[in-house]
Amino acid sequence: xxxxxxxxxxxxxxxxxxxxxxxxxxxxxxxxxxxxxxxxxxxxxxxxxxxxxxxxxxxxxxxxxxxxxxxxxxxxxxxxxxxxxxxxxxxxxxxxxxxxxxxxxxxxxxxxxxxxxxxxxxxxxxxxxxxxxxxxxxxxxxxxxxxxxxxxxxxxxxxxxxxxxxxxxxxxxxxxxxxxxxxxxxxxxxxxxxxxxxxxxxxxxxxxxxxxxxxxxxxxxxxxxxxxxxxxxxxxxxxxxxxxxxxxxxxxxxxxxxxxxxxxxxxxxxxxxxxxxxxxxxxxxxxxxxxxxxxxxxxxxxxxxxxxxxxxxxxxxxxxxxxxxxxxxx
Numbered sequence: 001x002x003x004x005x006x007x008x009x010x011x012x013x014x015x016x017x018x019x020x021x022x023x024x025x026x027x028x029x030x031x032x033x034x035x036x037x038x039x040x041x042x043x044x045x046x047x048x049x050x051x052x053x054x055x056x057x058x059x060x061x062x063x064x065x066x067x068x069x070x071x072x073x074x075x076x077x078x079x080x081x082x083x084x085x086x087x088x089x090x091x092x093x094x095x096x097x098x099x100x101x102x103x104x105x106x107x108x109x110x111x112x113x114x115x116x117x118x119x120x121x122x123x124x125x126x127x128x129x130x131x132x133x134x135x136x137x138x139x140x141x142x143x144x145x146x147x148x149x150x151x152x153x154x155x156x157x158x159x160x161x162x163x164x165x166x167x168x169x170x171x172x173x174x175x176x177x178x179x180x181x182x183x184x185x186x187x188x189x190x191x192x193x194x195x196x197x198x199x200x201x202x203x204x205x206x207x208x209x210x211x212x213x214x215x216x217x218x219x220x221x222x223x224x225x226x227x228x229x230x231x232x233x234x235x236x237x238x239x240x241x242x243x244x245x246x247x248x249x250x251x252x253x254x255x256x257x258x259x260x261x262x263x264x265x266x267x268x269x270x271x272x273x274x275x276x277x278x279x280x281x282x283x284x285x286x287x288x289x290x291x292x293x294x295x296x297x298x299x300x301x302x303x304x305x306x307x308x309x310x311x312x313x314x315x316x317x318x319x320x321x322x323x324x325x326x327x328x329x330x
Contacts, residue, residue: 005224005283012218013279016042018209022067026206027060028197029190036181036296037064037155042218043271045178046134046154048119048169048300055183057157061115064155069211070112071149077122083129087139088146104141109133112149112212116156124167130154134176151215171259171303178268179293180300225274227285234328235269235290241322242302252321256308261301268297287328294319 016038023034033049037060040047049057065072075086088107094100108114109130119127133139137148156177158169174180186194240248243260253260273289295316302315 005221008217009221009278009283010281012214012221013281015210015214016218016279019064019067022206022209023060023063026063026197027056028193029186030056030060030183033060033181033183036179036293039272039275039293040178041151041153041215042222042275043178043268044151044219045268045271046176047156048174048177048180049155049157049183050160050180051157051183053159055185057183058115058117061113061155061157063206065113065115066206067209068113068215069208070151070153070215072113072115073108073111074115074117075108076117077119077126079121079123081122081126083126084141086126086129087133087141090142102142104144104146106146107139109139110146110148112151112153114152114154116154118158119156120158120167120169122167124170127167127169127173130156131173131176134173151212151219174300175262175264177300179272179296181296222271222274222278225278225283225285227270227274230329231273231285231287231290232266232270234287234326235266235273237326238269238290238294238322239263239266239298241326242298242318244305248326250318250321250325252313252318256304256311256313257302257318258305258308259303261298265298265301269293272297291323294323 020034020038027034037047037049041064049060051057062072075081084107086107086109088105088110090102091105092100093103116130119130133148133152134154137150137152138145139148140146237248239261240246241250242253242257242265243249244254244257246260249260269290270285272293273285276289276292277283277285298319299315302318304313304315
């Protein structure tokens, strides 16, 4: 049994590396972001990509969907987008005998990989249409609930600097994202490579590397990785360190945080650690696996108070302080 598990895990790691290599043929740099996206995919979570225009957020999602043999759907969020434009609607049909009935016409959310482009441009009512889909993997229209295809992976993008005509994501929706990943500017060498790839006669192409069944199998393998009680407790204490009124709170959290990370943050830390351990050829989660993903797993789950906003404190600073202050041993 152990030998079979090891063989499956090794084959899975090779497939994931092949996906990473395929994405790297198109996306220059952004290694941490690619790692985060793949980690969220195999942990059965969703990603929020934040960055200024032109850094490759949309291209990354398109390239990933090209490397995976999965159905892909892009939803361009705009202020006039309605919930029915996302989940679908019931339409009236008439048969040959003249009898009328309702038939469900699925919306673009019924795909394996969803690109929610510029998600903060839609109204809160429309944004909330994704809540049920992301959490329950279902879409309710009228009185009927329709299951979404599996695997189901939402990659949302947003622009952090252009606030005119945007609607900040509600905390309840932010909390449903497994990771929040920041797309940063490319280096000089990376920009030169981008120019070389995109200004020639033909650019790189990506073939299918992994199918849906393999993704689902990988998600199942991840759940079999062991997280020892003391490692889970470390993840718990990291999360509690962000709670300003808690006994484990770090000084920065007491001063600058209004609400700390939710239990979903601890779940994300442990599951992400399992993915990292499995891809590293290990079958148990280490403290370093937890620490490695602390920023993307927690940064969007903290809400700063007025003093924190006024001082220009970032949630990453609070998390870094927790990482420095919380010992691995209880």
